Amino acid sequence: MRLSALTLRHFRNLGTQELSIPEPGVALVGENAQGKSNLLEAIYYLETLRSFRGARDDQLVAFGEEVFRVVGVMEDTREGAEVEVAAAFQRRGRRKKATVAGEEPERLGDALGHLGAVVFSPADVGLVNDGPGERRRFLDIVLSLNVEGYLPALQRYRHALAQRNAALREHHPRAAVQVWDEPLVRAGACVLAARRCWLGAQQDRFSHYHAGVAGGQTALLEYRPGVPLEGVGDGDEMEAAFREALTGSVERERRNGATAVGPHRDDLRFRLDGEGGVDVRDYGSGGQRRTVALALRLMEAATIRGLRGREPVILLDDVFAELDGPRSERVLEIMEREETGQVILTAPKESDIRLRGDVLPRWRIRAGRIEA
Numbered sequence: 001m002r003l004s005a006l007t008l009r010h011f012r013n014l015g016t017q018e019l020s021i022p023e024p025g026v027a028l029v030g031e032n033a034q035g036k037s038n039l040l041e042a043i044y045y046l047e048t049l050r051s052f053r054g055a056r057d058d059q060l061v062a063f064g065e066e067v068f069r070v071v072g073v074m075e076d077t078r079e080g081a082e083v084e085v086a087a088a089f090q091r092r093g094r095r096k097k098a099t100v101a102g103e104e105p106e107r108l109g110d111a112l113g114h115l116g117a118v119v120f121s122p123a124d125v126g127l128v129n130d131g132p133g134e135r136r137r138f139l140d141i142v143l144s145l146n147v148e149g150y151l152p153a154l155q156r157y158r159h160a161l162a163q164r165n166a167a168l169r170e171h172h173p174r175a176a177v178q179v180w181d182e183p184l185v186r187a188g189a190c191v192l193a194a195r196r197c198w199l200g201a202q203q204d205r206f207s208h209y210h211a212g213v214a215g216g217q218t219a220l221l222e223y224r225p226g227v228p229l230e231g232v233g234d235g236d237e238m239e240a241a242f243r244e245a246l247t248g249s250v251e252r253e254r255r256n257g258a259t260a261v262g263p264h265r266d267d268l269r270f271r272l273d274g275e276g277g278v279d280v281r282d283y284g285s286g287g288q289r290r291t292v293a294l295a296l297r298l299m300e301a302a303t304i305r306g307l308r309g310r311e312p313v314i315l316l317d318d319v320f321a322e323l324d325g326p327r328s329e330r331v332l333e334i335m336e337r338e339e340t341g342q343v344i345l346t347a348p349k350e351s352d353i354r355l356r357g358d359v360l361p362r363w364r365i366r367a368g369r370i371e372a
Helices: 036-048 122-129 132-146 150-169 174-178 181-214 236-248 250-256 286-308 325-337
Strands: 002-009 016-020 025-029 067-075 082-090 095-100 117-120 219-224 267-272 313-317 343-347 362-366 369-371
Touching: 002 036, 016 369, 036 067, 036 082, 036 117, 036 132, 036 313, 036 343, 117 286, 122 132, 122 286, 132 150, 132 181, 132 267, 132 286, 150 174, 150 181, 150 250, 181 219, 181 236, 181 286, 181 325, 219 286, 236 250, 286 325
Parallel strands: 025 343, 025 362, 117 313, 313 343
Antiparallel strands: 002 016, 002 067, 067 082, 082 095, 219 267, 362 369
């Protein structure tokens, strides 16, 4: 799959532009604060209907405008078929709309994942530095795009959790809280099972990528579920474990006014192998934390290849700016070896274009205007 055309209307500072994207991709060169990252953000919005920088939809609309719209034409390079995906947001009423092949799907979730894109950004270090919510967000995006049934289960879980927390917060009788236990357990067990399955299958790959970037040092990826799951299987066993955990947390929930156990409490931990299992988040250097983040993104790209059966589109947002020379070289070697499709990258100057630099056409950007 590749992106062959992109139409922009009032997305950030990019104005109204129509772009034809070359088959191998493109290198967008420009000084800082000209809009380079905005282009990658617009492309990735077509994949997830959200900003990879954590911005609200209303923050993506250009100043003085009411609506933004992004339209992409995705081409299946194997079959030669094309599909148009469009996304728009209107400030008034905070209305978001998406279409696929000109049709509006019944659920917004059905418009996700048509490009198969992965973003690599210096901000990815937040996957290690920030709180567990950032790591759960990473899991939710990857699994929603690649595992069938995950997004509906996650949405059901969030709905039940919100209702249950409201009942706890408002000190409703225990029976009114328990009404939401079964919906929470059923949906939550699906979320837990999908996360555990994917992470279990990815642990060796994570260690492999980490060693490749770090020059041999391996790291361990650990899943810390918000429900005790040791020795617990999927299905009925997982639901039973979740129910038991809820029963055991009644007093804590009464005190705190919030559901104390469940996938909304999940976390990931990263430990350096061979150094006494040092937790990277607590004791890792800046370079070690960036290495973990890169391994996670490489894992995500491999998941697209494995579960969706397509080459991922790689979006690189000045990704080598924060890496030392040896790590940069090793990342480049891995990316050149991997089966990646299009590469769309940003750089402040041409000398920074080090991935596929001999084949990527150069585009320039100034004050949001792109010149091919």
